Amino acid sequence: MLYVLLALGALLGFYLLLVQTLFKGSKCHGKLPMAGKTVIITGGNTGIGRATALRLAGLGARVVLACRNQDKAREAACHIQRVTGSTDVVYMLLDLGSFRSVRSFAESFLKAEKRLDLLINNAGLVAHGRTEDGFGIEFGVNHLGHFLLTNLLLERLQEGGGGRVVTLSSIAYRWGHIDFQALLERKDLGTGWFSWQFFSAYCNSKLCNVLFTLHLAKRLQGSKVTCYSVHPGVVRTELSRYVGLWQKVFIEPIARLLFLDPATGAQTTLHCALQEGIEPFSGRHFSCCAVEELTPRGRDHAVAQRLWEVSEQLCGLSSTS
Numbered sequence: 611m612l613y614v615l616l617a618l619g620a621l622l623g624f625y626l627l628l629v630q631t632l633f634k635g636s637k638c639h640g641k642l643p644m645a646g647k648t649v650i651i652t653g654g655n656t657g658i659g660r661a662t663a664l665r666l667a668g669l670g671a672r673v674v675l676a677c678r679n680q681d682k683a684r685e686a687a688c689h690i691q692r693v694t695g696s697t698d699v700v701y702m703l704l705d706l707g708s709f710r711s712v713r714s715f716a717e718s719f720l721k722a723e724k725r726l727d728l729l730i731n732n733a734g735l736v737a738h739g740r741t742e743d744g745f746g747i748e749f750g751v752n753h754l755g756h757f758l759l760t761n762l763l764l765e766r767l768q769e770g771g772g773g774r775v776v777t778l779s780s781i782a783y784r785w786g787h788i789d790f791q792a793l794l795e796r797k798d799l800g801t802g803w804f805s806w807q808f809f810s811a812y813c814n815s816k817l818c819n820v821l822f823t824l825h826l827a828k829r830l831q832g833s834k835v836t837c838y839s840v841h842p843g844v845v846r847t848e849l850s851r852y853v854g855l856w857q858k859v860f861i862e863p864i865a866r867l868l869f870l871d872p873a874t875g876a877q878t879t880l881h882c883a884l885q886e887g888i889e890p891f892s893g894r895h896f897s898c899c900a901v902e903e904l905t906p907r908g909r910d911h912a913v914a915q916r917l918w919e920v921s922e923q924l925c926g927l928s929s930t931s
């Protein structure tokens with residue numbers, strides 16, 4: 611039994627090493643000009659979001675860090691300003707687990723900022739719990755909060771020429787499943803204290819990210835705004851902060867050895883933000899700075915449309931609001 615486990619562990623390690631090498635070799639070469647453009651990055655205070663913000667600020671974009679924790683946001687903004695020399699990095703409070711907060715963020719942003727060129731739906735978590743509005747926290751934050759945010763900002767994105775929406779999903783979407791009946795009855799796509807339960811809810815929320823992008827692209831046809839979903843690789847960040855102690859003991863050494871650093875993990879997001887000529891791939895999924903074919907679950911237009919309608923209903927968002 612021990613030998614089987616060791617062999618499986620070695621196989622998994624080898625596979626991860628191979629995939630991570632591919633990611634390490636892929637770099638964003640996009641050169642779309644960023645000076646004078648305005649970018650929102652949700653969860654830009656740490657991890658992949660922070661690395662993305664650093665690069666975009668360095669290229670001259672006005673960067674708005676949309677974060678739920680004021681102290682962390684202020685620290686990140688100061689750090690990015692110091693490193694890049696940019697004076698155009700600000701933060702605004704946004705808790706994606708609260709419709710009230712999302713609406714208030716959008717209202718303040720639309721009042722204060724004249725343009726929006728790039729919305730990066732980056733924030734995410736793997737955790738157990740409920741949002742302020744009673745939704746399962748992973749569905750509520752990873753999908754629903756971003757769904758509402760994007761809809762409230764879409765008009766401003768459309769006013770400029772060629773805005774983009776980049777949404778962080780994950781390879782975990784492949785194991786996701788959407789049970790609409792359970793969603794409408796319980797307001798979640800799985801919950802529970804055990805790690806496997808909230809990992810399963812995480813996969814479901816990441817499938818939502820992919821399907822949201824698929825349907826958004828359909829709705830945006832004929833406009834100049836495009837959208838993309840992203841798998842960033844397996845990256846050493848704070849994403850596992852809420853998992854149990856024994857998983858941390860297991861994950862930590864592997865993370866140190868094999869996981870990508872956040873700057874490398876930000877490359878595919880940056881590719882979707884900066885690469886010229888990817889507009890025909892609107893709605894598609896990117897990994898390793900290239901388009902990746904989705905599994906059938908990720909390209910089910912009927913489920914994507916149903917998810918859109920249910921999400922509108924759950925957010926209290928009619929097509930005119």
Ligand SMILES: NC(=O)c1ccc[n+]([C@@H]2O[C@H](COP(=O)([O-])OP(=O)(O)OC[C@H]3O[C@@H](n4cnc5c(N)ncnc54)[C@H](OP(=O)(O)O)[C@@H]3O)[C@@H](O)[C@H]2O)c1
Pocket residue numbers: 652653654655656657658659676677678679682704705706707731732733734735751778779780781841842843844845846847848849850
């Ligand atoms: N790391 C990976 O290997 C990996 C793989 C595939 C996909 N992803 C995706 O990449 C994205 C970025 O994750 P990461 O790895 O950089 O994780 P991270 O270091 O934990 O960063 C996540 C960010 O999301 C923010 N956030 C969480 N809940 C929020 C809420 N309710 N409102 C606003 N912001 C909130 C966090 O804010 P606080 O700091 O205040 O908590 C943090 O800034 C996520 O969508 C994740 O699913 C990551």
